[in-house]
Amino acid sequence: MIFDLPIADPQRILPSTLYSFFSKLTQDEKIDLKVFIQKLQALPETDIRLFALLHLHKHQLLPKETFTILASAFLTDLDETIQWHCLLFLGYYESTSTTISTLTPFLSSPCELVRAATSWTLAKLHPDTLSATTVYEELTTTSDSDRSRILLGAALYLLDSSPTSFGMQYLKKYFLTEYWDIENNNYYSTVLLGKYGLSAEILAEILWISGVKIVSSTSLDSLELNWLLGY
Secondary structure (H helix, E strand, O other): OOOOOOOOOHHHHOOHHHHHHHHHHHOOOOOOHHHHHHHHHOOOOHHHHHHHHHHHHHOOOOOHHHHHHHHHHHHHOOOHHHHHHHHHHHHHOOOOOOOHHHHHHHHHOOOHHHHHHHHHHHHHHOHHHOOHHHHHHHHHOOOOOHHHHHHHHHHHHHHOOOOOOHHHHHHHHHHHHHOEEOOOOEEOOOOOOOOOOHHHHHHHHHHHHHOOOOOOOOOOOOOOOHHHHOO
16 A cells, blocks of 8 residues: 555565575574675565565564664665665654654655655654745645655644644645545545545545545555554
8 A cells, every 4th residue: 555565475476585684584583683684685576675674674584673774774775666665664663763764865865665664764763854834845746656755744744743733734725626526525535436546535634634624535554554653
C-alpha cells in the first residue's frame, strides 16, 4: 500500500549465497551484517535487491536497530525506488542514529516519491527542522502519485496535528480544492470511481483525526497504517 509487498519465495528469487543469510535469520541465527550488505549491494538486479529489503521488513527478520543500519547503507543505491523505501524504513523504525544531514539532501531529489518520503521521515524523526510550508508546497505541486500525497499529508499531521495549525488548515484547503466533488457533495475516491485513489480516503481520515471534521473515512487502523501518524 505504501511499501511495495514481496510475494515471492526468497529461495526461488535469491542467489544461493544470499539466501543462506535469510535461512540463518529464519532460524534465529546470527549473520555477519557487513558481509550480508556487501553481497546484497553487489547484486546487479534492482528488483532482487528491493525484494530482499522488503522481505526482511515484512517478516521482521532483523532487530530494528540492525535493520536501520541496513536501510542506511542502501540510501546510496542508484535506484530511486530503493531510496524512498529505505527513507521510509528509517522513519518507520524511528532510527535514532539517522541525522538531519543524512536526510535533507534527499529533499532535492528529482524523484517525487523520494522527496515525499524524506519529508515524512524528517517530520517523524526531526520535526523541528522541517517547515510545514515546505511540505505543503511540495503537496500542491505533486503529480498523480497517491503515495506522495499520503506521505505529505501525514508529514503535515506529524508537524502539528491541531485542527487550527497551518498544516491542517492547508491540508483542508487542498482536500476541498483537489478532492471535493461539489456536485455530489462528497469526495473523489476509488470507491466513488473518482479521479483519485486511496489518498482521498486517507487524507480525509487524517483531517478527521486532527479534528477537521469534513468526512469520516477509511480507518487507518483497519489498513494497518497507524504508523504513518506515529501511533
